[in-house]
Amino acid sequence: MTAMTAVTVRVPAKVNLQLAVGPAREDGYHDLVNVFHAVSLFDEVTVTRAEPGPSRLSVAGGLDSHTARVPLDGTNLAARAAELLAREAGVEAAVSIHLAKAIPVAGGMAGGSADAAATLVACNTLWRAGLSDADLHALAARLGSDVPFPLLGGSAVGTGRGEHLTPMPCGGRFTWVFALAEGGLSTAAVFGEYDRLRPDAPRPEPDPSLAAALAAGDAPALGAALSNDLQRAALSLRPELRRTLDAGRAAGALGAIVSGSGPTCAFLAADGAAAGEIAAALAESGHCARTVQAYGDVPGATVLPPSAG
Numbered sequence: 001m002t003a004m005t006a007v008t009v010r011v012p013a014k015v016n017l018q019l020a021v022g023p024a025r026e027d028g029y030h031d032l033v034n035v036f037h038a039v040s041l042f043d044e045v046t047v048t049r050a051e052p053g054p055s056r057l058s059v060a061g062g063l064d065s066h067t068a069r070v071p072l073d074g075t076n077l078a079a080r081a082a083e084l085l086a087r088e089a090g091v092e093a094a095v096s097i098h099l100a101k102a103i104p105v106a107g108g109m110a111g112g113s114a115d116a117a118a119t120l121v122a123c124n125t126l127w128r129a130g131l132s133d134a135d136l137h138a139l140a141a142r143l144g145s146d147v148p149f150p151l152l153g154g155s156a157v158g159t160g161r162g163e164h165l166t167p168m169p170c171g172g173r174f175t176w177v178f179a180l181a182e183g184g185l186s187t188a189a190v191f192g193e194y195d196r197l198r199p200d201a202p203r204p205e206p207d208p209s210l211a212a213a214l215a216a217g218d219a220p221a222l223g224a225a226l227s228n229d230l231q232r233a234a235l236s237l238r239p240e241l242r243r244t245l246d247a248g249r250a251a252g253a254l255g256a257i258v259s260g261s262g263p264t265c266a267f268l269a270a271d272g273a274a275a276g277e278i279a280a281a282l283a284e285s286g287h288c289a290r291t292v293q294a295y296g297d298v299p300g301a302t303v304l305p306p307s308a309g
Ligand SMILES: C[C@@](CO)(OP(=O)(O)O)[C@H](O)COP(=O)(O)OP(=O)(O)OC[C@H]1O[C@@H](n2ccc(N)nc2=O)[C@H](O)[C@@H]1O
Pocket: 016, 019, 028, 029, 030, 031, 032, 034, 107, 108, 109, 110, 111, 113, 143, 144, 145, 146, 147, 160, 161, 162, 187, 188, 191, 259, 260, 261, 262
């Protein structure tokens, strides 16, 4: 059997349908009820055998202003994922990693986490390391709170700091418009602003009406149930996002919300035609850098056949 030389994994972005945030814990993290929903905006990560040594990284795609902010050294979450998996599997990390990015960078859609999850799957395949899904999940949680979800995809609720996942049924295909902003927002800074604004945050609780709407494929009910406790903090740091949200609502969005820690804004549309109208209105308003349309939910990290890589 000849050894594989490269593996490509396709991995989705997420939007948070509910993000309920408790008070800061002693370790600095916050307990969450975090409903993840994987959407059809994909990064593709290709891991190729290379000389031993630090992983070499390259990046392409997406908004130029975004890709320029992707670190190409050992701090990249994908490089850290390759090193962690190599240590765990007892092999040498000898790979180059190419990131073809469609997920906005520092946009609250977990692009770096998606790349890390994809790298775990790609290296596990390339090195025939034989780690189980549970092993990969445990490694993912060590890399970041958002890293386990893109392994799974679909829709799922995350508790703890977001890493304990329970899948949720999704009974339909939901149509989304995302308004990408020019700059990013630091997740830690948004949680810090949340603490300043909500020192008395209550314990986060799941919203049963959201779970029911998701399971029923009921877009108007899901739009009404969307909620994000970090939105106020993101708007406090980036007040202009309010105009983006207002423009999407005025154009008929069933729900309008900041995605996770932002600054990407997410709009739920009734159907493809409505999504086109929302995207056109957002573009005309001049309040966002670019819009993309996507649907959810979609599967998690998937190895592509060699010819497609
Ligand atoms: C807010 C969310 C919502 O899904 O994602 P983004 O919108 O940024 O993509 C996540 O909770 C982000 O997850 P992730 O980006 O993996 O965060 P981590 O690397 O684990 O932590 C980065 C920093 O965010 C803060 N943090 C993160 C998760 C959590 N439950 N409580 C926190 O307080 C901490 O300040 C931490 O130092």
